[in-house]
Amino acid sequence: MIRRISVVGLLFLAACGQGQQDPVLTSELTSPVDVTLHWRPETGSAGQVVEYANAADGEYTILEFAGPAKDTFRHPDLIPETRFYYRVRPFTGTASAAVDVVLPPGDDVPEIEGPDWTAPVKAGGGKTPVASPEAAASDLRAEVKHANGILFTWQDRASDEDGYLVEVRPAGAADYRVAVQLDPDTTSYGVITLPDEKTATYRVRAFRFGAPSNLTHQTTGKV
Known part of the structure; x- marks a missing residue:
């Protein structure tokens, strides 16, 4: 009986160890110049930031602020015979x-x-950590400036945000998407809208980045 429990325990520990070593992010070259990413979304996050660079220690560029349920991204039409590194980072904030x-x-x-x-206006200086729901921006207002322009203003209540996101959900869309990323302490920004945003719902989010995932890389082929 003791030996049997020990074997089961070892198998359990081995399985746990394997689970911990499984990468959060994986990639595959789906054509010579197209890369598809897959990841495990972090529970409780507002979404994942998808980023790439051409060197592991290079400067990373944001490809997308993906929603909390999304777990894949396609990076198409890349430069041939070039290495691309990828990572994802969760972001949080109410x-x-x-x-x-x-309009x-x-x-x-x-x-x-x-x-x-x-132009963005930085007049904030909130006192509440982003981790608290009380850090959510308040008094969001939208002023229509012309047929394709909206001025948004809000009260900054967050103390430690990495920035603000203006998010939009066009009429008929199921989910919000990020329209623009702004600096910390921003309290005003004017949006020039896209054609599908004539009728839309907007919100802003003070956010913080989480820790980056493992890196994954692919080298594109010849065309």
Whole structure:
């Protein structure tokens, strides 16, 4: 009986060790110049940031802020015969209350006269850690500036954010997507909308990055 328990215990420990060693992120070359990534989303996160670089210790560029349920990303049409390194990082933070915006018809984006209302304004300095739901931005307001422009303002309540995200859900879409990433302490930003954002719902999120995953890399082929 003791020996049998020991064997089961060893098998259990081995399985646990294998689970801990399984990578969070994997990649595959799905064509000579296309890479597909797969990852395990972190429970409780607001999503995952997908990043790449051309050297393991290089400067990483954000490819996407993926939603919390998404677990794959395709990086297409890459430079042939080049190495690409990838990682994902969870991000956390509570989103603000949402606002609905309906823009008037028209495709024009007029030139700005006077102060640039699209420029981000940093006037924050909140006192609540992002980990607390109380750090969510408050008093989000949307001012329609023209047929394709919206000025957003809000109150910054977070003390340790890595930045702010403006998130948009166009009419008929199931999920939000990130429209823009902003610096910490930002309290105002003007968005020039995309064609599918004439009627949309917006929110902002103070966020913090989590620890990066393991690295994975692929070398593209010849075309």
